[in-house]
Amino acid sequence: xxTTSRSSLKxxxxxxxxxxxxxxxxxxxLFMIYPIIRSLILSFYSGRxxxxxxxxxxxxxxxxNDPVFWKALENTVIFFIVQVPxxxxxxxxxxxxxxxxxxxxxxxxxxxxxxxxxxSLVAYSILFKSMFSLDGxxxxxxxxxxxIGEPIGWLTDPFWAKVLIIIAITWRWTGYNMIFYLAALxxxxxxxxxxxxxxxxxxxxxFAFLTIPMLKPVILFTTIxxxxxxxxxxxxxYNFTEGKGGPADSTLTLSLYIYNLTFRFxxxxxxxxxxxxxxxxxxxxxxxxxFYAARERA
Amino acid sequence: MDYSRVLKRSVxxxxxxxxxxxxxxxxxxxxxxxxWDPNFNVAIMKEAAARYTAKHPDTTFNIVDFAKADVExxxxxxxxxxxxxxxxxxxxxxxxxxxxxxxxFPGAFAALTDKIDYSGFAKYKVDLMTLEGQVYGVPFDSGVxxxxxxxxxxxxxxxxxxxxxxxxxxxxIEIGKDVKAKTGHEMMxxxxxxxxxxxxxxxxxxxWYFNDDGSLNITGNAALKAALETQARIVNEGVAKQTxxxxxxxxxxxxxxxxxxxxxxxxxxxxxxxxxxxxxxALTAIPKxxxxxxxxxxxxxxxxxxxxxxxxxxxxxxDFLNEVYAKDLDFYQKILTERGAVGSLLAARTGEAYQKPxxxxxxxxxxxxxxxxxxxxxxxxxxxFTNELDTAVTANFPALLKGTPVDDVLKAIESQAAxxxx
Numbered sequence: 001x002x003t004t005s006r007s008s009l010k011x012x013x014x015x016x017x018x019x020x021x022x023x024x025x026x027x028x029x030l031f032m033i034y035p036i037i038r039s040l041i042l043s044f045y046s047g048r049x050x051x052x053x054x055x056x057x058x059x060x061x062x063x064x065n066d067p068v069f070w071k072a073l074e075n076t077v078i079f080f081i082v083q084v085p086x087x088x089x090x091x092x093x094x095x096x097x098x099x100x101x102x103x104x105x106x107x108x109x110x111x112x113x114x115x116x117x118x119x120s121l122v123a124y125s126i127l128f129k130s131m132f133s134l135d136g137x138x139x140x141x142x143x144x145x146x147x148i149g150e151p152i153g154w155l156t157d158p159f160w161a162k163v164l165i166i167i168a169i170t171w172r173w174t175g176y177n178m179i180f181y182l183a184a185l186x187x188x189x190x191x192x193x194x195x196x197x198x199x200x201x202x203x204x205x206x207f208a209f210l211t212i213p214m215l216k217p218v219i220l221f222t223t224i225x226x227x228x229x230x231x232x233x234x235x236x237x238y239n240f241t242e243g244k245g246g247p248a249d250s251t252l253t254l255s256l257y258i259y260n261l262t263f264r265f266x267x268x269x270x271x272x273x274x275x276x277x278x279x280x281x282x283x284x285x286x287x288x289x290x291f292y293a294a295r296e297r298a
Numbered sequence: 299m300d301y302s303r304v305l306k307r308s309v310x311x312x313x314x315x316x317x318x319x320x321x322x323x324x325x326x327x328x329x330x331x332x333x334w335d336p337n338f339n340v341a342i343m344k345e346a347a348a349r350y351t352a353k354h355p356d357t358t359f360n361i362v363d364f365a366k367a368d369v370e371x372x373x374x375x376x377x378x379x380x381x382x383x384x385x386x387x388x389x390x391x392x393x394x395x396x397x398x399x400x401x402x403f404p405g406a407f408a409a410l411t412d413k414i415d416y417s418g419f420a421k422y423k424v425d426l427m428t429l430e431g432q433v434y435g436v437p438f439d440s441g442v443x444x445x446x447x448x449x450x451x452x453x454x455x456x457x458x459x460x461x462x463x464x465x466x467x468x469x470x471i472e473i474g475k476d477v478k479a480k481t482g483h484e485m486m487x488x489x490x491x492x493x494x495x496x497x498x499x500x501x502x503x504x505x506w507y508f509n510d511d512g513s514l515n516i517t518g519n520a521a522l523k524a525a526l527e528t529q530a531r532i533v534n535e536g537v538a539k540q541t542x543x544x545x546x547x548x549x550x551x552x553x554x555x556x557x558x559x560x561x562x563x564x565x566x567x568x569x570x571x572x573x574x575x576x577x578x579x580a581l582t583a584i585p586k587x588x589x590x591x592x593x594x595x596x597x598x599x600x601x602x603x604x605x606x607x608x609x610x611x612x613x614x615x616x617d618f619l620n621e622v623y624a625k626d627l628d629f630y631q632k633i634l635t636e637r638g639a640v641g642s643l644l645a646a647r648t649g650e651a652y653q654k655p656x657x658x659x660x661x662x663x664x665x666x667x668x669x670x671x672x673x674x675x676x677x678x679x680x681x682x683f684t685n686e687l688d689t690a691v692t693a694n695f696p697a698l699l700k701g702t703p704v705d706d707v708l709k710a711i712e713s714q715a716a717x718x719x720x
Contacts, residue, residue: 133546
């Protein structure tokens with residue numbers, strides 16, 4: 001016991017070790033730690049453009065009284081609450097289906113489902129915009145099939161615009177999460193399933209009581225990364241709405257609001273920094289909660 | 299210490315410095331320009347550059363074509379970060395944003411008060427680039443508005459050109475419903491997520507989001523109220539084809555989907571871009587709001603050129619703008635007929651190009667119309683928060699469609715805006 005602690009102390013004071021990590025530490029300090037501290041300081045300043053003045057908690061007061069911020073927060077939370085569970089469930093089900101050794105062309109299907117997340121963001125946004133426009137292919141198909149009576153304003157109605165964003169990000173990221181599940185499924189010993197089968201466990205039971213518990217660490221991982229991704233949602237909304245988050249601010253997310261505060265409106269760098277710390281805080285709290293929830297049950 | 303090396307270095311540094319000075323004096327640099335719209339600003343800047351290089355062969359131009367939002371964002375990022383060497387020498391700024399840049403980045407733009415004769419330009423353009431007695435920028439195009447309509451569609455619906463004169467918005471909506479019923483075409487394309495039409499109507503009523511002192515003017519703003527109500531009627535009565543985004547709207551116009559378009563004069567180039575629609579279009583004044591003091595003239599957009607203070611080619615850039623944009627009357631005639639650019643240099647307004655009939659519009663003297671309307675555009679204070687207010691208006695507009703009383707909507711706009719403009 002004593003020897004180990006002494007040797008670890010010795011390692012602690014060993015200059016060579018520090019020298020090895022020094023370049024990385026220097027780069028991280030310069031490009032991560034410094035901006036983080038600088039933006040924290042910035043969040044206490046307010047003013048137009050470069051005319052910044054120290055304002056103490058001024059930005060927090062502004063944040064509290066800002067209906068647009070609350071709207072953006074609400075939208076972000078809705079996207080996160082609705083979209084992440086849908087996507088995770090779909091990814092799980094798809095992964096379980098594609099993991100079936102009897103399935104033919106499974107490589108093709110896997111590629112097809114994975115492809116969206118490596119497609120060009122702008123290209124897919126433009127394609128989605130034209131597909132979901134008032135007289136686009138989606139509305140025309142739904143009309144022809146008699147599912148809807150009049151075209152849906154996917155891009156002009158506040159409710160449907162939200163739905164469209166959820167459809168778009170689900171389309172794009174489900175395959176990405178599915179790959180994690182597939183990889184994890186490949187590591188599960190088939191004999192467990194065979195044993196369960198012999199014991200007469202039906203296939204849904206094997207999925208619910210074997211697959212899901214064994215995938216728990218991966219589910220936790222994908223949930224956290226998806227949560228963080230959705231809280232930072234920006235690209236889709238920006239491309240679909242020309243950066244406005246419309247109609248009626250219904251697709252405005254916190255990231256887009258930060259962007260608008262910095263680049264489209266009168267530049268308020270301090271206030272934008274304050275809003276970005278809200279995202280930091282939310283990511284931290286939600287990640288902690290998810291870890292906590294997963295740990296308790298394990 | 300190796301003195302000979304130090305000496306060599308200082309000599310070479312001095313020589314380089316001297317060479318740089320000489321080059322500046324002889325104007326042999328490359329002037330970089332950022333602007334948007336290849337059919338309009340970019341093409342016009344290329345024409346201006348060609349004219350200048352013809353007289354000053356040592357000067358070269360690098361005209362960079364970005365989307366408008368990209369120009370604004372790149373400019374704002376460059377100014378905020380202080381990395382001025384990433385910025386161009388000349389940049390195009392839309393009038394709504396001019397004061398925002400001047401006030402939030404003091405010292406970023408070159409003051410041109412003594413270098414350009416501003417008395418020759420329309421006063422409202424010069425006012426919006428003036429800050430604390432100094433004038434920045436060279437006024438460029440005006441966004442005077444007009445109503446372009448498809449004669450063929452209106453004739454099918456039983457309307458003559460005389461029916462399109464002296465329109466009110468009530469009459470416009472009535473005609474629009476008729477056109478839709480008889481031809482199946484909507485009267486216009488409308489993106490309710492863009493505040494453009496509201497701004498046009500509001501300014502035609504002589505008001506803006508702000509009073510002259512910059513304070514908010516929302517709940518008591520009769521022109522804004524009428525504009526909101528009118529736009530809600532246009533949507534609810536099915537007169538407009540709802541579009542999303544700029545390209546979608548332009549597509550509706552060029553594909554012949556809609557029967558009219560109400561825009562700034564700079565849209566002329568886009569209207570005329572469909573050669574097969576020649577003879578099918580006509581131009582008239584915009585409809586009037588049903589309030590006191592309303593005019594049939596307004597403004598949408600419009601922009602001006604600004605020189606960056608940190609630019610290495612600053613003097614050259616100023617000289618160029620002064621020589622072409624502030625003096626060359628022939629240049630203005632050319633960009634008017636070729637691109638539909640109504641400049642704000644007053645002397646250029648009397649040229650023969652203005653009287654020239656346009657074949658695309660069946661021989662109508664459209665430019666004369668715009669020149670006439672230009673002087674009737676009510677001057678308003680654009681302030682520094684037009685983008686913020688636009689967002690507040692478009693965010694609250696859907697509530698109006700659903701039947702919320704207009705006064706409540708105005709209150710909601712005001713409270714949202716109050717939080718944004720600090």
